[in-house]
Amino acid sequence: MRTARSAGTRAFVALAVALSCGPARAHLNSTGMGPIYDGLTHFLMSPEDLVPALALALLAGLRGAAYGRRALFTLPAAWLLGILCGLAVTTTSTTTLGPAIWFLVLGGLVLADAKLSLRAMTTLAVLLGLVHGYFNGTGMGLSAPSIIAALGLAAAVFVLVVLVAALVVTLRAHWARIAVRVGGSWIAASGLLMLGWSIRGS
């Protein structure tokens, strides 16, 4: 008896949910959420932006929790500021020299497990955020959706730094820290090659 009643209740709830569903809003442009995802996916699908941010998060994680916390707020804030500065500029730049240098420098620092001071790491985070944000901003153009996209992009940077730095901070095994440094060597090697492509291109 009890089973039959609970089955009836479940069917009623299912019917109520089915009948009360709202519009799907599958086309997010109409709801204002589109630009957020534009910014977010732009960052995640642009290795020239993603990898230097990843390298900085690895570096901060290797140095400890205080460095991770500093990078966590500094990098996205600087990135957002850089985008806002770049939005007013109408020309776009597609040079690969800048990202190549960031790959090389940050990858090299991760590889060397460089004992940077907190101030030096903060400076690096601010510079990285401002430069990359600025070049992101120049490609967006000044408009309301661009500003929302900038927020999405900064949020993606924040999430990346949170996840990566927190993961690396927790690593205690010697081999795990070595693996992170090997990852840094891959980033530096890619940067070196990018530098070659840039020089040859110019």
Place this chain on the structure above:
Amino acid sequence: MKTRLPLRSALAVALMATLWAQTAGAHLLKGEASGFLTGFLHPISGADHMLAMIAVGLWGAQLGAPALWVLPVAFPLVMAMGGVLGLLGVPIPGVEYGIAASAVMLGAAVAFELRPPIVVAGVLVGFFAIFHGHAHGTERPPGQSALLYSMGFVIATGCLHALGIGIGAVHRWSWGQKLLRASGAMVAAGGVFFLWRAAA
């Protein structure tokens, strides 16, 4: 009692995942994905490259720390320098010979279980990496992302080193040490074949 995932739940999850599938987005950025794939496949598609890179991992595993990670770090970095030389048009004579010789030398080092100082091992590995990098750097197909191509072949190189280290883990057992030395001999034999083919 051991809890097992009911088949019905597993099927429901599989069905939900299938229905939830997004568009593939395979052509979002022209040339980008193929750039990574081309770079990634470059070291893997050439047996001469592959033998030498796996041998670096085998030798590192045989030598133990710090060579275990110094050699696989040195190789991609110096390989990238070789790639830059290739990109800038700096000629290196006998690149194919150098690549084949790398398999011979590194395979022989594993076969004879050579234990030179870490600096010597690093210099030897780095020297041969220049030839591999020079070959990679000059062979990017036009129209593909240089960054993703570069990342692809650096990551593939790292994975081949990791494969060598993984195989080299058998070194802890006495039978494994013999197996490892036999593998080194096979790598060296492969190198001799490629050397002969380059000369032919």
